[in-house]
Amino acid sequence: HKITASPAVRQRAKELGVELTDVKAAGGHVRHADLDAFLAYGSGQGYRASHISARRDDENVKVIGMRRRIADNMAASKRHIPHFTYVEEIDVTAIEAMRADLNANRGARPKLTMLPLLIVAICKTIPQFPMINARYDDENGVVTRHGAVHLGMATQTDAGLMVPVIRDAQDRNIWQLAMEIARLADAARSGSAKSEELSGSTLTVTSLGPLGGISTTPVINRPEVAIIGPNKIVERPMFVGDTIEARKLMNLSISCDHRVVDGWDAANYVQALKKLMETPVLLFAD
Known part of the structure; x- marks a missing residue:
C-alpha cells in the first residue's frame, strides 16, 4: 500500500x-x-542515520617542537606559581563609542580594536602598581620591577600559542600600538617572527576575541607575575540613575602570582584600569 x-x-x-x-x-x-x-x-x-559520523580509530600525536615547549612552560607555570584570579565588570559603553568615532576618522591608519585602548590604560596605571609589571626569579628570590612595559600579546597560530612582544608599549600611541599589534600577529602566524620578538615580555595580555567567554582564568606567562584577560563585550540593560539603559559591559580578568602580588594590589590595579576605561578621556590626559 x-x-x-x-x-x-x-x-x-x-x-x-x-x-x-x-x-x-x-x-x-x-x-x-x-x-x-x-x-x-x-x-x-542495525539502523544508522546517514548524518551520524562513522567511528574513527584512535590517533597518537607526538607533542614536539613549539607545542612541546608551550606544554612544558604551561606545566611549569601551574606547578611553581600559586595563581589567583580577580575578575571585574567594566562598563565599556563610552570607550566603545569613542573607538567608533576614532575609526570613522582614522583615514589610512589601521582600524582600532579594544586592545590598543586597553594597552594605553595598562601603561598609564602601571607606574602606580609596579609590582604588576615584574618578573620573579624564584631560584634566586629576586623580583625585578620593570620601568618599561614590554607587553606580551598571546596569539593563536597553527603551531600553537605564541607570545610576540610589543617593546616599550608605554611610548606608543593608540595608532602605533594598532600597527604593531597587526605586524606582530601576522609575523607570529606566518612563522616569520624573530626570536627577540617572542621573548622578553614583562606583562602579558591574552584575549580570545569574539570567542571570549564571560570570564577566564588565564595562566601566567612565567617568569612574569601577572596576565590580563579581557573577555567578550555583551550588551545588557542596566540601571543608570532612575532609568534603565542598554549598556555595553566587559569582564576583565587578571591572574597573579600570589607569592609577589597581593590580592589587595591586584584588585586596586584593576579598579584603576576600570576608572580609565569607563572615563576614556582620561586615557589621553596627562
Whole structure:
C-alpha cells in the first residue's frame, strides 16, 4: 500500500536518512511519533542515520617542537606559581563609542580594536602598581620591577600559542600600538617572527576575541607575575540613575602570582584600569 506523510515528516525522514517504507505506521500514514518509534527501536536492529559520523580509530600525536615547549612552560607555570584570579565588570559603553568615532576618522591608519585602548590604560596605571609589571626569579628570590612595559600579546597560530612582544608599549600611541599589534600577529602566524620578538615580555595580555567567554582564568606567562584577560563585550540593560539603559559591559580578568602580588594590589590595579576605561578621556590626559 502507498505510504503517506506530511511534508515536514518527509523532510525530517530525508535529513535522518530514513526510508519511509521502512517505518511501520497505522493506516500507512507516517507521523513524527512513528519516526520517533522507528529511531528508538529500529536503531537497535542495525539502523544508522546517514548524518551520524562513522567511528574513527584512535590517533597518537607526538607533542614536539613549539607545542612541546608551550606544554612544558604551561606545566611549569601551574606547578611553581600559586595563581589567583580577580575578575571585574567594566562598563565599556563610552570607550566603545569613542573607538567608533576614532575609526570613522582614522583615514589610512589601521582600524582600532579594544586592545590598543586597553594597552594605553595598562601603561598609564602601571607606574602606580609596579609590582604588576615584574618578573620573579624564584631560584634566586629576586623580583625585578620593570620601568618599561614590554607587553606580551598571546596569539593563536597553527603551531600553537605564541607570545610576540610589543617593546616599550608605554611610548606608543593608540595608532602605533594598532600597527604593531597587526605586524606582530601576522609575523607570529606566518612563522616569520624573530626570536627577540617572542621573548622578553614583562606583562602579558591574552584575549580570545569574539570567542571570549564571560570570564577566564588565564595562566601566567612565567617568569612574569601577572596576565590580563579581557573577555567578550555583551550588551545588557542596566540601571543608570532612575532609568534603565542598554549598556555595553566587559569582564576583565587578571591572574597573579600570589607569592609577589597581593590580592589587595591586584584588585586596586584593576579598579584603576576600570576608572580609565569607563572615563576614556582620561586615557589621553596627562
